[in-house]
Amino acid sequence: MDVALPKGTVTQNLETPLVVGWESVSVKANLADDKLDASWLIDVTDNGDLSGKVTLPNVLAEQKTIDGELNLSTFNLDFLQPLVGEFNQLKANLAADIKIKGDALHPELYGQFSVADLSLQGDISPIQVESGKVDIAFNGYNALLDANIQTNDGELKLEGDGNWQDLKAWRTKLRVFADELNVDVPPMVKVKVVPDMTIEANPSLAKITGSIGLPWGRVLVEELPQSAVAVSSDQVLLNPDMTPVNEEKAVPFNVETDVSISIGNDFTISHSVLRVDCAVSSMCLKKTKGHSCKVKSISLMARTVHLVRIC
Incomplete structure (x- = not known):
């Protein structure tokens, strides 16, 4: 099965319209000998790409396994400016490269999700953020968070970790501190x-x-x-x-x-x-x-x- 969408846009009517466009969208899926292969690509206009692929080796197995990946090339949030207003500013660049493996209902994650060049100015935030970076590293059922937010008067730091190997006993810890x-x-x-x-x-x-x-x-x-x-x-x-x-x-x-x-x-x-x-x-x-x-x-x-x- 192949599905392709031509170039298009979606518009939300606000005082300043919010417009999200794409150059192309494609989804491919193939099921043969009980094996499912699927992939997708969304090419966003004047922005990054969201792509990925996934394989289920045996869709009939009682304990299904999965092998896949999710990729987000540098994706900026400039298009959200109409939501924050004329006198406010929200900027950030998102990126992700994550591998998915193991139990289809409880997969392991490996890779990185990051937010770079973060800027938040105006009345939408009590703290004016000049620049910032957030990194989340995934390693199986564990994740580590490290963030540095630079404000006009100092640096706000965040350090954290989480574990969800046992979904009934997941845990997270986050420390927030600044001078x-x-x-x-x-x-x-x-x-x-x-x-x-x-x-x-x-x-x-x-x-x-x-x-x-x-x-x-x-x-x-x-x-x-x-x-x-x-x-x-x-x-x-x-x-x-x-x-x-x-x-x-x-x-x-x-x-x-x-x-x-x-x-x-x-x-x-x-x-x-x-x-x-x-x-x-x-x-x-x-x-x-x-x-x-x-x-x-x-x-x-x-x-x-x-x-x-x-x-």
């Missing part, structure tokens, strides 16, 4: 953040540990957020069948957190008639399995309080 980053969420928040967080997950538990430093910050509270307003204790959540939702089962696994937050002596919280200058402070948030999130320890001091009028 110092500027986080700007207009118009309310400008802070410097020093993160060092580790996130671990498996089918039954997600665990977040580490520390967050806030050496400098300017927070302007224009109005009280809805999340700060207490919800009535007699609130009842209903599902589409109009029966009460069991909030205890809202998350399919347990979550544990043990995070220390330290606030420096140049951190100011302002309102229309009030400004609080914080002294050196610290907070530790801890949640253990089966318990609600609690503040393990807290030390918050207002160095000065000013009655002011901010226009």
Whole structure:
């Protein structure tokens, strides 16, 4: 079986139309003597190619095996610009070279997936990314992640690994850390953040540990957020069948957190008639399995309080 599509485009009507085009699309498949061979090629206009091939030696076997590969030549994300808006920027080049082997229902992966020349600017991100690179290396049922994100004020690093050899006992681990980053969420928040967080997950538990430093910050509270307003204790959540939702089962696994937050002596919280200058402070948030999130320890001091009028 051979299928071929001529040159064409798909357009999503936005304020600035999003257009994805292709020069050609071809799919080939052949089944003979219980052996299936298939291949495909998508040649995207002014962009990279997505290609691959796969072989199933015996489609009638009870334990089917697979041998294949997936390739993505340098593929840029420039065509997504209409989605991020005129005053924002998203750029990146994707590439992949992955081999697929073993059990057809639980194959092993070998190869590399990478994101290069990453750039993210504008209000779509609280961190302005000047450049960045993300590499994921696959080796059977294991993967290693290494990423470096360069911002205007420093480098954000990510290191991680994962294993899915046993689908009932998969695991992942990710560390996110930086010397110092500027986080700007207009118009309310400008802070410097020093993160060092580790996130671990498996089918039954997600665990977040580490520390967050806030050496400098300017927070302007224009109005009280809805999340700060207490919800009535007699609130009842209903599902589409109009029966009460069991909030205890809202998350399919347990979550544990043990995070220390330290606030420096140049951190100011302002309102229309009030400004609080914080002294050196610290907070530790801890949640253990089966318990609600609690503040393990807290030390918050207002160095000065000013009655002011901010226009």
